[in-house]
Amino acid sequence: xxxxxxxxxxxxQCEEALNVxxxxxxxxxxxxxxxxxxVDVNEFKLESEADKNLIYHAQMIIGSQRILLADNLFNSYIxxxxxxxxxxxIFEDAKQVEQAFDILKEGAKVINPISSTSYSSCVTTFIDxxxxxxxxxxx
Numbered sequence: 001x002x003x004x005x006x007x008x009x010x011x012x013q014c015e016e017a018l019n020v021x022x023x024x025x026x027x028x029x030x031x032x033x034x035x036x037x038x039v040d041v042n043e044f045k046l047e048s049e050a051d052k053n054l055i056y057h058a059q060m061i062i063g064s065q066r067i068l069l070a071d072n073l074f075n076s077y078i079x080x081x082x083x084x085x086x087x088x089x090i091f092e093d094a095k096q097v098e099q100a101f102d103i104l105k106e107g108a109k110v111i112n113p114i115s116s117t118s119y120s121s122c123v124t125t126f127i128d129x130x131x132x133x134x135x136x137x138x139x
Contacts, residue, residue, distance in 0.1 A: 002096060005065075007088045007135055009072040014055035018069060021060060030066075031059040031119065035073065038118045046073065057119040086132075090139035094122035097136050104128050 010017055021027050036052035046052060054071035068088055091097050094114075101114060107129030114124040123137035 002089050002091045002100075003139075005068055005088045005090055005139075006085050007068040007070070008085050009070055010055075012054060012071055014058065014069050014071040018055070018058055018060060021062070021067075025062045027060045027062045029058060029060050031057065033057045033118055035071075057117075086134065088135040088137065090137060091122075092138070094138055097122045097124065097138060100136055101126075104134070 008014075008017070018027075018029055018032070022029060033056045034052065035046065035054050035056045038056040051073060054073065056070060058069040060067050060069060089100065091100070098114065101124050105126065109127045110124070111127065112123070112125040114122060117123055120137040120139070123135065125133075125135050127133050
């Protein structure tokens with residue numbers, strides 16, 4: 001059964017937010033990958049050497065809920081200087097991601113077609129025909 005998790009995007013403040021949320025909610029950071037550690041880092045237009053130290057993908061557990069966090073260097077349709085949040089559907093296997101995507105892709109704006117990343121063997125990002133931004137991935 002898939003589950004839904006929120007994705008928080010930041011304008012170069014993800015690490016600071018992680019530290020504040022960790023303290024405020026007694027959260028536990030269970031994954032933290034910097035852009036310098038990402039296998040697909042060359043796909044991003046890093047503005048400076050310092051950008052390599054920003055957060056590519058992080059996961060935090062707050063209570064029994066996992067949240068996903070990152071510095072937004074990859075979603076150009078989200079205005080610089082702003083933060084954003086959107087749902088991420090977590091599936092058990094790639095076939096489930098593909099089945100759901102096949103239904104939702106009609107009329108959608110595909111941002112990232114189904115592929116693998118440093119944090120998931122199968123992930124896709126798109127805005128559906130209703131204007132909702134989705135990530136779907138194997139968790």
